[in-house]
Each structure stands twice: as structure tokens, then as C-alpha cells.
Amino acid sequence: MKNSRTTLKDLAKELNLSASTISRALGNHPGISESTTKLVQKKAEELGFIPNSIASSFRKKKTQSIGIIVPRIDIYFHSLVISGIEDYAYKMGYNVTIFQSKDSMKREQEITKILQNKMVEGVIVCLSIETDKYDHFKKFKKLGIPLVFYDRVPSEIDVNSIVINDYESAFTATKHLIEKGCKRIAHIAGNQSTAIFKARYEGYKAALKKHKLTLDANLVGLTHNLSYEEGVIQANKFLKLPVLPDGIFCANDYTAVSVLQVFMKAGVKIPEETAIVGFSNYPISRVIEPHITTINDRAFEMGTEAAKLSIRLIEDEEESIKSETISLNTELIVRESSMKTTV
Amino acid sequence: MKNSRTTLKDLAKELNLSASTISRALGNHPGISESTTKLVQKKAEELGFIPNSIASSFRKKKTQSIGIIVPRIDIYFHSLVISGIEDYAYKMGYNVTIFQSKDSMKREQEITKILQNKMVEGVIVCLSIETDKYDHFKKFKKLGIPLVFYDRVPSEIDVNSIVINDYESAFTATKHLIEKGCKRIAHIAGNQSTAIFKARYEGYKAALKKHKLTLDANLVGLTHNLSYEEGVIQANKFLKLPVLPDGIFCANDYTAVSVLQVFMKAGVKIPEETAIVGFSNYPISRVIEPHITTINDRAFEMGTEAAKLSIRLIEDEEESIKSETISLNTELIVRESSMKTTV
DNA sequence: CTGAAAGCGCTTACAG
């Protein structure tokens, strides 16, 4: 399409000034007289001058943009994180370019290539579920482009990452059930090859141990991806036990919802007979009845922190070598699904 | 941060060829011998050459990028649309830069300025709820940057837009209730200054009229933003009526959920005494019990179509003057909340 | 099939 943009030169010619002066005046450079600056800015406004920031980026080798790679945008958790990133980045004058890996390592690898030559200044990533090799991220280090991971982070140590304290959160959630008088506490666990779900399982086990409750293998339901459907399957398994669990800690809210519905349909009273705690604070947890006690996973703040760290690393002159892991503290949100009167 | 990228020139020097040849060989230009092309590409790989696409964009005046302005990323509908846009854009070699207006016209105006000098090649927008002036979009036309609106579109005619057939969808939803034997059908309506909600209200009215049912003002609940809470308020109003509505068509799924919950708590049988239909096919509609009959608003496809149209307009040589409105057909998804046996 | 040269629109070190 035709391009009839006014350029610096046009402005210069119009005002009988040099391009250098125009450039400086527009940038409010101190070494330009106030009158000239005023004049230039007025004229720029008048001619509808829009600086070509591609030229500027090219010249300055600064694009003021951050690349994001997420598995999918339409997963609520990620949409919240992205929202947090955009919000902070916008305030700092950065913009964000988004790519979806669709949980494919191959696509993730393609995207890293694109990001390398697109000259983003920083990259924020949540790994695809398939990713078990990290070579495609190494190039960023060589190029001096800081990488920040969140949620699903590489199982290596020297990366910048934003996570939540999954272990402690799971511990807290389980302890809450214990304090409510539960003795037979079940757990619906996520994929144990994913660090965060492993940590949640560990936190659950630790809380039981601490309170001298024995771990019963029948009360642990391992799932592949914590889907609603898998939750239904696990719930039905629990229902067939000779003695029902009196508390269930689910590693996410989807499975918490399915357990809640399956149990209620089977006539089990929630929370009196079985108390339920989820994880993530998805919107549905405060809509479904009874409302579900859950862990606020602070997705938005995760995004804010990721953006903050990324921009700090971008603007940091002395390339700080050491990697940083920021662990956010979650909070337990107590709702009806676990509100039974303590014994 | 330090930048030690290999450039075209480095490659040229290394191979004793000109930069022109290197550039062409990398681009698989036909006028270069196969052997040279092979040689250059091998060397490029070897030296880890990454083309500087900012330089290339600058030179070619093509950034292969699309800007998106949405009210919020963390609204499920928008996250789906964005996902659809990214998906199609990615396939076509475009990337997407996202901004949130946060439903502020002021911020939307700021963003349009940024997008104008960022040299995106196309812009896709869902207007902020506040927006009642469109001057900030005019500049795009002058710059030859095609604009595509979706969902909330300007109340002017000459814009490209992707919408769904709200009127027909509402008509279908209401007709469905009528066919199920409902005689007193209520409607929870959205903000009537927003075109889509107005169209849904009109569709509801038209269906009543067509089937000779009278419109009862007591059965219409106007809300400001169709929030869950507003749904609760309207539901309680309906409960106080001497005769309950036997069908309710809600302009979105949030209010459908709240009506369903309030009515059930009041002992009303769903769908036997009151059937409910929502709008949007939010995930919660197929989780809450009874599952809610709703309209699939095809958000993902809306994104795909927006991207498709945007890219077509970008790549179209002969700046097609006429604007296009693409209206997607929705579908009614019948679930338990309206499945009562017909009389 | 390959190369020399110009130039995209800015910014900035250098000079005055």
C-alpha cells in the first residue's frame, strides 16, 4: 500500500533546519534552544509527522519490544499472565509480541528462530509440555537477549524464572483440610514429570507426614493433564473405596469441580462428608456451588514480575551473570467446599 | 547488552563474494547459481548467521506484523479471538503485537499512536466500551494501514468488520424456547448502547412477535454489563413476579449461570418449570449443572477471519476501497437447561 | 550469474 509519510527531512526542509536539529528537538534534547524545539514540535504536529520507529529501532538497535512464547493464549492462566506482562511493559514503553507453541516443541523451536532475528530485546517463555531439550534457547544468551521463564521452567539451574511456591502451597492446602478434621485425605495429582505438579504432590505428602497421617496409595489419583474428564474418572474411583476420603486436595480447579460434581451426584455431602480444596483460583471456583476453597496462584502478578525482571535485565548495563528465581507466595482462599465445623 | 551478530558483510568477506550475492543466495533468488547458493547457505549456517530482520523491514518497508487492540486479554472471548488471529497470522508469516485498552478510550488513543509509528502493516481492533469517537483511527487510512474491527465495531458504515449474526442468533435462541413450549419468556439484556446487545434484544422481540407472544416489560431485565452479579439481581426480580417466566433467554452465559443458580436455590426446577438459554458458549456453560443451552459465538473463527481479512488487505495491491463486513453464523448448542419435553 | 552503488529514515559523535 502507498506510503506518504512525512519524514524528518521533509520537516527539515520545511523549516530550513538540519535533520540533526529536528531529531534533537523532537527528542527534547537539552542542547537545542527552547524556541527551536517549540517551533519544530509545532510544525511536526501540523504536518502530522509520525516518526518512523523502525528506522529509529534499526539505528539505535533498540526495539523496545518483548517476545512471549506461551503454550496457548486461550488458557485462562496464560491469558492472565500475558495481561500482567502487557500491563507492566506498556507502562515502561515496551510492547509485546505473542506466539503460541501449541505445546509443540517443534513449533517452539521455530518461534525461537523468529524471535532471534526479529530483534526483540527480551523473551518470556512458558515451555511447551513436550519440551525436554533446551538447545533452541541457548542462542539467546549468545545474542545478549535475556530470557525469563515462568510456570513451566527448564529443569536446569541457570535460568531466570518466576514461579510460585507450589510445595508450600500444597502443604498449606492439605494442612487446612487436616485442621478441618479430615483424616483420610485424597490427592488428585498432575503429571509427575512436570516440576510444579510434583512439588504439589510432595507438599501434600509432607503435610500428611507432619501431622502423622499415613499416605494411602488408594487415595492418590495420578492424572496426565488434570482435565475435567480425568477428575471425573478419579472421583469415581474414590467413590468405590470401602471408606470414602473425607478430604480431597486437587492439584487444580478443574479436577476439583469434577470431584465436587461427581460426589454430590452420588449423594455425598460437601463439605460435611468430604471437604474439597482446589488449586489456581479459576473463576469457576467461585461460581460453582458450593464455592471451592482454592489457592490463588497469582497469575497476573507472575506476568508483572516476569515483565519487570525482563526489562531490568534488558536495561541492566552490567550483564548480571547470575540467574534469578523469583518465587511468589500464594494464598489459600477458604470457601464453602471446605467450611465444615471443626470437631 | 553487547551485540556480536554476524552480518551479511561478514559473510561476504568470508566468502569473497559481494553482499548483493549473499543477500540473493539467502533469499533463494533464481538468478544465483545453485552452487553459490548452497555455499552461502552452508557458510551462513556455520557462522550462525541470523539475518537482521529489522534492517530488512526497514529497507523493504514491510514488517510482517499486525497490531491488535483488545479491551482485555484475560477475557475468555478475547483470548480465543487472539488465539485465532495468532494461529492464522503465524501460518502466513506474520506476527502479532498486542495491546490492551483496558476499556479506556484515552488508552486506546495512545495505542493507536504507538501503532502508527511502529509500522505494523495491519491493525485489528475490538473497541473499548467507552469509545464513542473514532478520529484516532482515521490516520490509519491515510497511512494505508488496513483496519479490521471485530465484535465491538464503530457505528459507522465504512469499516471492515467481523461480527456474528446477533439478531438471528437471538431469534433462534428465543424460538428454541418457544418450541419447547415456553409462553412467558424473559430476557436479560446487555447495554443497549452496544450494537450487539441491542441486536440480541431485537432478535428476542422479533421471535416473540413472530409467534404471537406479547412482550411483557416485566420480563425484560436491562443490565449495564451482563455481569454475574447483575444476573443475580435480575433473577431475584423475576422471582418476585406473581407468575414466573417459564423460559429465560440471557444475552450471555454469566447471567445465565446466575439465573440458573438463583432459581434453583429458590426451588424452581430447571428446565421443567423454567428453561434457560445463554449466549457465548463459555466453558462454564458445559460444566455447571444442569449444563446450559447456549449460542456458540465462534470466537476463534472470528480471530481467524479477522487475520485473514487483515492480511488480504495488506497484501492486496489495488487498495480495495469498499469495506467488508463478514458475518459469521452461530449455532445453538442444546443442553439440559432447556431440554424439557415438549407439550 | 555477479557486483558496485545508492538508499531506506533515523541518530550521534564530531566540529564549530
Add this chain to the structure above:
DNA sequence: CTGAAAGCGCTTACAG
């Protein structure tokens, strides 16, 4: 306080 000049890393019309 202002200007001339060089250059960022590519691409492409022109020439051979």
C-alpha cells in the same frame, strides 16, 4: 546552539 557527515544492515535497480 546548530550542522555536515557517517552509518546502522539490509535490498534492489542498474550494469556488465
